[in-house]
Amino acid sequence: MAKRKKAAKAKSKAAAKKTAKKVVKFTAKKLAASNGLPRPSAKPWGQAGRALDGVRILDFTHVQSGPTCTQLLAYMGADCIKVERPGIGDITRGQLRDVKGADSLYFTMLNGSKRSITIDSKHAKGKEILDRLVKLCDVLVENFAPGALDRMGLTWEHIHKLNPRMIVASVKGFGPGPYEDCKVYENVAQCAGGSASTTGFRDGPPLVTGSQIGDSGTGLHLALGIVSALYQRNRTGRGQRVLCAMQDGVLNLARVKLRDQQRLKHGPLTEYSQYGEGVPFGKATPRAGNDSGGGQPGWILKCKGWESDPDAYIYFITQAPVWTAICDLIGKPEWKTDPDYATPPARLPRLRGIFDAIEQWTMTKTKFEVMEICNKQDIPVGPILSMKEIAEEPSLRATGTVVEVDHPTRGAYLTVGNPIKLSDSIADVRRSPLLGEHTDEILRKVLGYSDKEVAEIKASGAITAPEKPTKAEAA
Numbered sequence: 001m002a003k004r005k006k007a008a009k010a011k012s013k014a015a016a017k018k019t020a021k022k023v024v025k026f027t028a029k030k031l032a033a034s035n036g037l038p039r040p041s042a043k044p045w046g047q048a049g050r051a052l053d054g055v056r057i058l059d060f061t062h063v064q065s066g067p068t069c070t071q072l073l074a075y076m077g078a079d080c081i082k083v084e085r086p087g088i089g090d091i092t093r094g095q096l097r098d099v100k101g102a103d104s105l106y107f108t109m110l111n112g113s114k115r116s117i118t119i120d121s122k123h124a125k126g127k128e129i130l131d132r133l134v135k136l137c138d139v140l141v142e143n144f145a146p147g148a149l150d151r152m153g154l155t156w157e158h159i160h161k162l163n164p165r166m167i168v169a170s171v172k173g174f175g176p177g178p179y180e181d182c183k184v185y186e187n188v189a190q191c192a193g194g195s196a197s198t199t200g201f202r203d204g205p206p207l208v209t210g211s212q213i214g215d216s217g218t219g220l221h222l223a224l225g226i227v228s229a230l231y232q233r234n235r236t237g238r239g240q241r242v243l244c245a246m247q248d249g250v251l252n253l254a255r256v257k258l259r260d261q262q263r264l265k266h267g268p269l270t271e272y273s274q275y276g277e278g279v280p281f282g283k284a285t286p287r288a289g290n291d292s293g294g295g296q297p298g299w300i301l302k303c304k305g306w307e308s309d310p311d312a313y314i315y316f317i318t319q320a321p322v323w324t325a326i327c328d329l330i331g332k333p334e335w336k337t338d339p340d341y342a343t344p345p346a347r348l349p350r351l352r353g354i355f356d357a358i359e360q361w362t363m364t365k366t367k368f369e370v371m372e373i374c375n376k377q378d379i380p381v382g383p384i385l386s387m388k389e390i391a392e393e394p395s396l397r398a399t400g401t402v403v404e405v406d407h408p409t410r411g412a413y414l415t416v417g418n419p420i421k422l423s424d425s426i427a428d429v430r431r432s433p434l435l436g437e438h439t440d441e442i443l444r445k446v447l448g449y450s451d452k453e454v455a456e457i458k459a460s461g462a463i464t465a466p467e468k469p470t471k472a473e474a475a
């Protein structure tokens with residue numbers, strides 16, 4: 001009897017082992033196929049929610065660098081709660097104002113798709129509200145001057161203790177080092193990041209660029225850092241700090257100039273027009289005017305109407321594979337076989353003369369005519385578009401890159417929509433919020449305060465601007 005029992009037990013054990021093995025095999029196979037992800041959604045494209053749905057951001061940013069980052073995350077679907085100082089708000093609301101009494105375009109074009117709550121972060125009750133927000137948000141983004149967040153009591157230790165999942169993302173002017181305590185604006189970063197020394201003409205001073213590579217560029221870097229930290233949090237369950245220094249961001253965008261700095265040790269930079277002009281190189285990467293940064297020489301050339309239109313120009317690239325087409329186009333067929341012009345190395349010392357000849361041709365056409373003729377022949381050219389032309393360009397409107405939104409106090413305005421297009425996540429481009437427009441809504445619906453508590457908060461002065469002294473008091 002005992003023997004039979006023992007045999008049956010062994011049999012069932014073996015069967016269980018076999019089944020378990022099968023299950024493990026099946027699950028592993030399934031997991032390998034799905035990479036641990038849910039089944040692919042069967043919803044129509046663009047109707048399966050937005051990329052950052054469910055991510056809540058405590059947006060403590062101001063001016064440009066931080067707001068660029070959070071606006072992008074808001075476009076991607078994150079719930080972005082912008083905390084502003086009562087009565088004042090982000091300083092840009094009132095800077096470069098074009099419509100009296102309305103938020104400036106400086107502010108509105110950097111704070112779309114966000115909600116605004118006013119909180120005095122130095123008020124005891126304000127601190128309490130902020131702590132509650134910290135517990136409920138996924139990411140805190142800030143770009144205050146170094147030390148300002150700590151002075152509010154929002155140290156990393158405090159935040160991490162309240163919410164270990166919180167990601168704290170900061171823009172600062174400089175990383176750790178001699179300048180870490182400095183306040184920094186756009187052009188300071190362009191200068192310190194190597195952009196200004198390498199921009200402009202050789203015989204002129206360093207130049208800053210119109211693109212806001214220090215502010216908006218660093219905001220973009222920060223957004224990538226935040227999304228990466230959110231992804232890592234899925235595995236680790238904990239938040240981390242993300243820091244982007246504006247100097248680093250600019251340098252990252254100017255890396256080809258650090259490339260050239262190192263190439264200088266091995267001889268002149270032959271693609272710079274100063275090489276062809278016989279001007280010796282110094283110790284550092286020089287300003288290259290409108291030379292192209294890559295291996296295909298290019299320059300900005302006049303087009304028809306340049307005498308009266310400051311933007312009647314085209315960028316023309318003498319790409320090697322289309323050299324013969326260029327020669328035919330500009331009426332220099334002999335250059336196709338002339339040993340002085342037939343090969344890229346032969347052309348390098350003669351670039352100025354070559355571009356002069358091409359310009360004689362481009363000056364007979366409008367920039368759009370040049371564009372049409374050259375593109376048919378695969379010759380890379382780029383019209384110098386004015387901001388007016390860009391604002392009116394229908395294709396940019398059609399793709400949502402330029403968007404018109406309505407605003408209750410300033411009326412309709414143009415903004416730059418999401419330049420990053422996701423095929424299954426529709427960009428959420430809404431107007432910027434008025435100062436404190438969502439204070440009540442956030443206190444009640446996000447933070448769960450009761451009517452009585454909201455009334456107490458209002459009375460405490462934590463969310464309202466201090467009363468202005470009367471004339472008599474002020475005197």
Ligand code: COA
Pocket residue numbers: 062063064065066083084085086119120121122143144145146147148149151152171172173182183184185186215
């Ligand atoms: N309630 C109460 N106080 C608030 C507040 C709120 N909701 N929001 C901000 N403040 C306070 C801060 O606590 C700080 O006070 P403190 O200096 O007493 O601690 C004060 O406002 C000013 O902040 P700060 O960041 O120093 O502003 P600023 O106008 O003097 O400097 C910058 C502006 C941009 C130069 C500076 O913030 C900076 O260098 N930021 C980092 C780099 C950066 O992003 N630069 C690009 C900007 S586009």
